[in-house]
Amino acid sequence: MSKMTIPEIELLDGGHVACQGCGAALSMRLFLKGAGPDTALVIPACCWAVIASSMPNTCLRVPTVLSAFEAAAAVASGLKAGLRRKGEGDVVVAAFAGDGGTADIGIQALSGAAERSEDIIYVCYDNEAYMNTGIQRSGATPEGAWTTTTPKGLEKKTPKKDMPSIMVAHRIPYVATLNPAFAEDFVAKVKKAVSIKSGTRYLHILADCPTGWKHDPSQMVEVGRLATMSRAWPLYEVENGKYRITWEPGRPVPVADYVKLQGRFSNYTPADIESIQKSVDERWLNLKTLATPTASTA
Amino acid sequence: MSRELLSGNQAVGEAVRLARVEVVSAYPITPQTTIVEHIAEAIAKRRMNADYITVESEHSAMAACIGASLAGARTFTATSSHGLALMHEMLHWASGQRTPVVMANVNRALGPPWNIWVDHSDSMAQRDTGWIQIYAESNQEVLDTVLQAYRVAEDKRVMLPAMVMEDAFVLSHTYMPVDMPEQDVIDRFLPPYTPIQKIHPEMMELFGSFSPPDGAYMELRKDMDDAMNASFAVFKEAESDYAKLTGRPPLGLMEEYRTDGADVVMVALGSMAASARDSVDELRKEGKKVGLVRLRVFRPFPHDYVRALGERFGTIGILNRVVSFGSGGPVSTEMCSSLLSLPDPPKVASFIAGLGGRDFRPADISKLYGKLMDGKFKQEEWIGLKEGT
Secondary structure, eight states: OOOOOSOOOOOBOSOOOOOTTOHHHHHHHHHHHHHOSSEEEEEOSSHHHHHTOSTTOOSBSSOEEEOOTTOHHHHHHHHHHHHHHTTOTTSEEEEEEEHIIIIITTHHHHHHHHHTTOSOEEEEEEOSSBTTTTSBOOTTSOTTOOBTTBOTTSOOOSOOOOHHHHHHTTTOSEEEEEOTTSHHHHHHHHHHHHHOOSSOEEEEEEOOOHHHHTSOGGGHHHHHHHHHHTTSSOEEEEETTEEEEEEOOSSOOOHHHHHHTOGGGTTOOHHHHHHHHHHHHHHHHHHHHHTOSOOOOO | OEEEEEEHHHHHHHHHHHTTOSEEEEOOOTTTHHHHHHHHHHHHTTSSOOEEEEOSSHHHHHHHHHHHHHTTOOEEEEEEHHHHHHHHHHHHHHHHTTOOOEEEEEEOOOOSSOOOSOOSHHHHTTTTSSOEEEEOSSHHHHHHHHHHHHHHHHSTTTOOOEEEEEETTTTTTOEEEEEEOOHHHHHHHSOOOOOSSOOOTTOOOEETOOOOTTTTHHHHHHHHHHHHHHHHHHHHHHHHHHHHHHOOOOOOSEEEESOTTOSEEEEEOTTHHHHHHHHHHHHHHTTOOEEEEEEOEEESOOHHHHHHHHHHOSEEEEEESSOOTTSOOHHHHHHHHHHTTSSSOOEEEEEEOOGGGOOOOHHHHHHHHHHHHHTOOOSEEEOSOOTTO
């Protein structure tokens, strides 16, 4: 017996200009289902600044402010204050930014907003590189992944920046990792973020980009499932500092299964994959320690 | 009306309180800091009712003002020098998204080397961002201009942000008597802000979305330029209404001092004009026919007025407290572009002086008047350089 937990409401219209198989487009659709119609969005420079379509059209059924690359959290802070002053304090204000706009150029404004405990939801849709400008490495790009600025011979030697942990360190009420290939878990987390009525809530989505990850667009959900089933992208939430794993693979698949589907990892040698597996296992163990007692196993 | 002794920064803070600003976004920088301190104190003591966002940078200060303004709130921030430079990108967003944000900028030099004293290089570098720019000469004018700036910026014919300039320390930290208008007078002058459209859950709109070459981009830029030019008339109306309500006479886009029968005039911005007034008084006592023109509004640039000035006076000196490296003083450049269209343009002397707060006194200005009267001047000259440095 299954029960429909995802609202039927559609706040993302047709006519968007995302690539086929875009994880960011599916993420926006699911996010708005969870957030509902009384939402205002702030979108900095990122794929979504283009996906929403050109002036005067929009595929978003909620009011949206576009802004500069590094400014999303600050514009959202001001927008919330303005709405509050104008008797619209119940409107959910959400920043919706890419990994570059979050982990790199936008981290200062985000950190400031979180420290001030701004009543906003900050969503990072992380496709692990600057995809809108044509696949350049960001601070969220995994070690060794191909991008146009980390070609073979100039590989990225440092691991992906751990944004959720950085946000947990701000002691905000809610931090969660999301994956659109796990839609029920995704929407439940959005709803929880909306239900918490004060402080900054941070949602970090692993959003597949078939164009940049170099796989067939039809494999978006499959790649997404493997990301979490391999524990490369564990799904958890941190509520008032308390960790909880929200979906746990009964029997994890090897990270190699996730990696081998994607052209961006084609430079990986068997030794590299072994090293990545080791790092994934270590991070999982660390997460398990943080999340004791563990959640139910799916 | 009461008279109080206020620093320029306190005058800004009091104007913001009287304007019933709803959202203030604040970040400290010398010599602006006492503005945001004054406002924080006013809110803490319930003299003012506003949301106060203590952002982590000037870039975010402007970003937060834009967000709040898009929701329909009256907003304010203040900055100076490097803070204004950091805001540069968001200044374009504020004007492009047509948010009537009002900001006080305390004119301060840019580093390196570090220097916290007055010059106009910070705001002059932002002249192409689509902001109205008004330069004040006294603390009274600082207070009046901030209030007038809201009226102009929020006018439906304008809908552009406005920047009010006061000189570092010379105004910002110097106490002067200021006539304070009553709250009910200001409420009549400046009713609550009613935006043309605002962020609202029932509204489906993208603010600031993508527009390709064959889209609306160029037309929207033309609309901003038209609105900027339309702000001349709106500013005059606002000054006239303000004068009726407060009894203080309007100063105009350009203010003239003892120009009647003058052979030569000097043009100055901000507090330099106050020194030039003393110089004019001294020289007039000696029978020298000299006058002063103070440029108050730099954006929009009063080209028509400058042309009229060029028809009346054969020799014009221009004081620039700023340099555009490789191109002289920007005040001169702009004035010359107006004057060139005259059949018989005046002789123009461009002086670059007082950078980084370098002392520049009435006696120094008198010497420059002497050059103008003797007709012995170069097209461009740096004044007050130390020998052998």
